[in-house]
Amino acid sequence: MPVTLDDLVQRLRDFAAARDWEQFHTPKNLVMALSGEVGELTALFQWLTPEESARALEDPALSAEVHDELADVTLYLLRLADVLGVDLLTAAAAKIDRNEQRFPAG
Template identity: 45%
Template sequence: METEGEIEKKEAAMAAEEEEKEEEEEAAVAGDVSLQELSKKLNDFAKERDWEQYHSPRNLLLAMIAEVGELSELFMWKGEVRKGLADWDEAEKEHLGEELSDVLLYLIRLSDICGVDLGDAATRKIVKNAVKYPAPSKGGA
């Protein structure tokens, strides 16, 4: 039989665990989430549903392309869209966020399945692009 002190310790541990979980959810909602955190969430999501068997590089790529198509549909026939989407209503902006998220999530999952550290690869690509496309020099010297 557990003592009162042991019960209090367990309750405190459970409360701390719940608080940590809430903080993680708040961070994700606030947009302060890393690629690694998203990757873990996607991996857990797939495992819980036994979807790993379907997540081959080819299948993930095709799913991502389909999502890019859905994203494209939001811009179709709108002409040039101004930065900030001032002419879009909130429902359109929310839908855009969902489609952008679908593309991002498939990209992260694809990179994981292929064994590519997406954050590292993107950082290295930015450095390569800076060398390939140097900024114009300022001043006349």
């Protein structure tokens, strides 16, 4: 069965509860954790040209690191939204709606 967002959110809840880490998962702390992971992702691309960045997954070692950092960013984003009580998909869809108004095509 394919993984769903809801699965991930529930696994993150269980993971934090089982380790008594909920006390650390304030929105402020989670924003910092998200930011730190985006910093690690940024470091993977900092010396690449834009063209090289488009081929990043052709290098197996770099590809593994990119997958790992994208996973960390995703997990902290999901956990942050869950703790805040924000529905990410609905918020994101509403933002595309606004962007379509703000930047008319053609």
